[in-house]
Amino acid sequence: MESLGHQPSDLTTSQASSTGTSPLPDHVRAVTRRRYGGVTELQVERIPRPEPGRAEVLVKVAAAGLDRGALHLLTGTPYAARAAFGLHRPRQPVLGLEVAGEVVALGPEVTGLAVGDRVFGTAAGSLSELAVARAAQLATTPAEVSDEQAATLSISGGTALEAVQRHAQVEAGQRVLVLGASGGVGSFAVQIAAHLGAEVTAVCSAGKADFVRALGAQHVADYRTTTIGELAGPFDTVIDIAGNRPISELRRVLTPTGTLVIVGGEGGGRWLGGLHRNLAAAALDPFSRQHLTWFVTRQSRELHARLGDLVATGAVRPAIDRTVGLDGVADSLTAMGQGTLLGKVVVRP
Template sequence: MSPTSHERTAPAVSPTAPRSPDLPSTMRAATRRRYGQPDRMAVETMPRPEPRPGEVLLRVGAAGLDRAILHLLTGEPLLARPAFGLVRPRQPILGQQVAGEVVAVGPGAGAYVVGQRVFGMGEASFAEFALAKPAQLAATPDGLSDADASTLGDSGITAWIAVVTRGQVQAGQRVLILGGSGAVGGYAVQLAAHRAAHVTAVCSAAKLDFVRDLGAHEAADYRTSTLADLAGPFDVIIDIGGNRPLAQLRSVLTQQGTLVIVGGEHGGRVFGGLHRNLMADVAHRFTSQRLGWMFAQTTTAELTELARLVTAGALRVPIDRRVGLAGVGEGLAAMQRGTLRGHVVVCPAVEPA
């Protein structure tokens, strides 16, 4: 994330650049000025950003919550603080997944035109307007709502990279997905099942039927089932936000199997789950198992393919709730509690009841 638009020293886009008429000079945004918990969130009126060269300005139709937002909210792990602000966040507006309409185009950002619907990754998207780079966007096809599209930029892309790019899941393989009911996990379960793999998903007891409905062939409660209880060994293990030791994961992985570590939430305030990533980097040099972690990079091509799968009915977008800007804290709190069945989508036009 970068500093807010009103902190930038770069010149604003020329008044002659393509833009919608009568854009307001201010906007409403969900903000937090200090690191902390969801109750830090507030709604402020602040200057509307202007696109710099290589950027487009979007009128936000919807912005999906993702797990990374919780880390940016709390400022943990502390190891990541230098990138976002040591003492307080440099960017007060959270949000990165986005779908909406292009309303202004900066110099050199001519891949999209004013009035076009797009989706993908943006900057500070929990607001009425947000900036984005064309390379991290795709055109929104007919039949795909902003709400559904807004969950694909990070959650969908992360699942795609884990299952398709890094996991290389093939038909007939046995795939274990730890954290199969969350925003990323729900897509991972569906993508693996779509590729004709046999999918086992681990989640809470309350969500076992939910992951089965998404396509998991077997589902297990993480509180009562050990890895040894599951129907392994597995050709591919995708660990999303898990806390299982690396040795336990390897014990249920085939000799030539692949482990993809997507995240980790239980490594302490300083390192978070990064210690397992480092251990995997070292261990994979001494085994025939493929052990590694991943970093999600959003591309137009992958966004387009995900949108195609959704519009074709091959992927579902389960949305737990839609909230307005004032409801961002509520959505983040539900994500913290682990009670969500699917996605939280922020719709700036939704006003609190």
């Protein structure tokens, strides 16, 4: 086990590659935690090389993204999520979900991918030199897209794309309100809605207003000085990513047939994390002309491929706050918790 200091990598020295001539290392460096807690639980340690299952691939990680889910998986909150991730301790000791890199080994049932392909998508345990991903959750990285950009896309970009296109079905000319516009998901949601031709009003803290304006928001408001009711609505769509405002307050700024999409929000309680708002929206939806909905991101190759195209054509430019090594993960997660990041953190193992 190592401290958080930088160590030479087995992978760099043994040159695992698509040629198949160099053996893969037996051990790799990874960011792990063995129990739920704060960033002090994190360590960079050498772990046995993960092995892909039948429908999985092994990815040599060029870059991994940090999304808010990493903090949830670190702290084990909201507690309800532990049913999926491990009741008493995390089932997957390696942190990280978003990945970009090169395929270095394939399970026997994998189709559509080959050793040597540049890929990006979702891999539980992506903060490692090698990570296993389900082939169905990886897409080919377009030539125009860097590994760093690709590593930001799957969870943050994917969630934004699902919210704006699949659930809100935003169209040109519509008025869209994005709450939580300055974060990982929000920085993509603003860009995607603006790209679709919507007039975007973004809510974030005052210090991030210029950042959010540069993403394509036409109007920006600070949630510390402006209430939702004071915004110049009504809006065809509200994309609710942060703030945990009451549903009734959000409905009042929607048009009579507008759509509210609840994505998330921090500070909603340690047990359910604000899930009561999602349940309230689902319960009210059948009785309202407004469409009130929420979702959990469904990661897929198709979703990632659409994101890859948006970045390749320049329609969307991932906002990257910083790029760090594995030993920079703890500080970056602290910054995420403090709300000081502008967009995404990329980790290069």
